[in-house]
Amino acid sequence: MKYTSTLLSATVASFATYNNNHVDGFSLQMSLRFSPPPKSVLSLRLASATAVPETWAGTYQSNKKKTKDLALVTFDLDDSLYPIEPVLSDANRAFSAAMERYGYSIDPEDIVRVGKAIREAAGPAGVSMSHTEVRLQAIKEEMRRVLYEKKLRECAQDWATEVESLTAPLKDSAKKWAKQAVSPSVVESIYSAWERERHHSAERHLYPEVITTLQKIKEEHPNVIIGAVTDGKANPMLMVFSLAPYFDFCMSWEDDAAGRMEFFKELGNVDGSAGLQWIYKAAFDKYKELAETNEEMKYEVDEKSGEPVWIHIGDDLAYDVGGSASCGAKTILLDLDEEYGQSAKLRFGENPVIPSWSTASAEELANRKAMNEAAEELVDKRVTRLSMLPDAIDEILND
Numbered sequence: 001m002k003y004t005s006t007l008l009s010a011t012v013a014s015f016a017t018y019n020n021n022h023v024d025g026f027s028l029q030m031s032l033r034f035s036p037p038p039k040s041v042l043s044l045r046l047a048s049a050t051a052v053p054e055t056w057a058g059t060y061q062s063n064k065k066k067t068k069d070l071a072l073v074t075f076d077l078d079d080s081l082y083p084i085e086p087v088l089s090d091a092n093r094a095f096s097a098a099m100e101r102y103g104y105s106i107d108p109e110d111i112v113r114v115g116k117a118i119r120e121a122a123g124p125a126g127v128s129m130s131h132t133e134v135r136l137q138a139i140k141e142e143m144r145r146v147l148y149e150k151k152l153r154e155c156a157q158d159w160a161t162e163v164e165s166l167t168a169p170l171k172d173s174a175k176k177w178a179k180q181a182v183s184p185s186v187v188e189s190i191y192s193a194w195e196r197e198r199h200h201s202a203e204r205h206l207y208p209e210v211i212t213t214l215q216k217i218k219e220e221h222p223n224v225i226i227g228a229v230t231d232g233k234a235n236p237m238l239m240v241f242s243l244a245p246y247f248d249f250c251m252s253w254e255d256d257a258a259g260r261m262e263f264f265k266e267l268g269n270v271d272g273s274a275g276l277q278w279i280y281k282a283a284f285d286k287y288k289e290l291a292e293t294n295e296e297m298k299y300e301v302d303e304k305s306g307e308p309v310w311i312h313i314g315d316d317l318a319y320d321v322g323g324s325a326s327c328g329a330k331t332i333l334l335d336l337d338e339e340y341g342q343s344a345k346l347r348f349g350e351n352p353v354i355p356s357w358s359t360a361s362a363e364e365l366a367n368r369k370a371m372n373e374a375a376e377e378l379v380d381k382r383v384t385r386l387s388m389l390p391d392a393i394d395e396i397l398n399d
Contacts, residue, residue: 068306068307068308068309068397069221069223069306069307069308069309069397070224070309070311070393070397071223071224071225071287071291071308071309071310072224072225072226072284072309072310073217073225073226073227073311073313073393074226074227074228074229074280074283074310074311074312074313074329075227075228075236075312075313075314076228076229076230076312076313076314076315076316076319076320076334077202077228077230077232077236078230078232078234079315079316079334079341079342079343079344080313080314080315080320081202081207081210081236081243082202082205082206082207082210083205083207083340083341083342083343084343085341085343086201086205087202087205088198090197090200090201090204091194091195091198092108092194093108094193094194094196094197095108095111095193095197096108098189098190098193098194099190102186102189102190104146105146106142106146111135111138112138114138114141114142115135115137115138118134118137118138118141119134130253131231131232131233131254132191132233135191135194136187136188136191139187139190139191140182140187143182143186144175144178144179144181144182145178147177147178147181147182148174148175148177148178151174151177151178152166152171155170155174198234199234199235199238199239202234203239203241203243206242206243207336207340209385209386209387210242210243210386211242211246212387213386213389213390214226214243215246216390217389218246220390220394223294225287225291225294226246226248227248227249227250227251227286227287228249228250229250229251229279229283229314229320229324230250230251230252230253231253231319232252233252235250235252236250237249237250248290249283249287251279251283251286253279277323277326277327280324280327280329281327284310284327284328287310309396309397310324310328310329311329311330311332311393312325312329312330312331312332313331313332313389315333315334315335315336315345316344317333317344317371317372317375318368318371318372318375319371321333321378321379322371322372322374322375322378325378330381330396331379331380331381332381332389332393332396333379333381333382333383334383334386335382335383335384336383336384336385337384337385347365347368348365348368348372380396381395381396
């Protein structure tokens with residue numbers, strides 16, 4: 001204690017000599033905040049960790065000019081913040097229940113099967129159809145099939161014959177009737193039940209660290225704007241019991257049909273060069289709008305302390321890493337541990353595992369694999385657990 005006290009006295013004396021107009025403790029700290037300490041003080045700090053109080057050292061360190069600020073963070077959603085497999089399973093059960101309420105017994109797997117057929121029948125344009133378009137059309141087609149088969153049975157009973165014996169004109173009439181009998185509002189209602197449960201299930205299946213990680217990012221970077229970029233229909237703004245408080249906007253591939261069609265047209269090149277700039281540019285434009293509005297509402301405008309940085313976080317090499325990096329974003333790949341249940345990496349490994357809900361063609365999967373390989377070198381950071389994200393962000397900002 002005597003040694004420490006002597007060093008502390010020497011330190012105070014040195015500061016008093018260096019700033020002879022500042023003798024009290026508050027003035028001494030303010031002197032340290034705005035003036036570089038003399039070399040003798042720095043020597044004393046190196047000599048003993050107790051020579052200068054930690055609060056002073058912290059004040060001095062905080063004067064180091066930051067070179068980068070976290071301005072924007074965008075997240076992918078499916079298989080990034082929750083596993084998509086159980087979410088779609090829950091949504092499909094809700095879909096089946098809705099179908100039964102309207103008198104239909106249709107297996108969700110039939111919707112996937114019909115969806116694939118719809119894409120194939122549409123030719124080159126089919127691959128660019130949105131998930132919503134395909135599902136709505138598949139629901140409608142399956143409902144028509146059920147009504148058509150029902151009407152054929154009724155006709156056969158009226159004619160006291162077998163369904164196979166009905167004439168072609170009768171079958172054509174039954175098909176026309178079924179087409180007219182399907183109500184668009186019922187189709188929309190059944191689809192809405194599926195989509196609504198998709199969001200509820202996503203909230204129930206959020207990865208354990210999601211909320212605490214988002215809280216920490218917000219705490220450490222209070223001015224950051226957080227958005228979502230997704231190729232599906234998930235929207236964190238609709239997850240009011242979990243994600244909504246942390247997100248400022250959501251951009252979906254389905255918001256821009258022209259951009260989506262152009263991307264899938266390029267995807268047919270099989271060289272991994274298809275561009276996703278359109279959706280990420282849209283996300284960045286949205287960020288700029290929000291940032292400018294935030295500045296307008298501030299009583300005092302913060303001085304910019306460093307270069308603004310945009311970081312995109314997701315599980316897909318082609319879409320998340322390749323797409324965002326092409327627009328200037330830094331990237332963090334969520335290559336999560338097996339327990340998280342991600343599906344993207346399984347689809348493009350040595351022994352691909354294609355989920356039952358996927359409507360992607362073999363050609364599309366091959367082209368995506370080429371894009372994955374091209375995007376490998378664009379990964380800035382790779383994490384295996386979501387709790388590692390705050391540190392990965394700091395590493396990017398400090399590079």
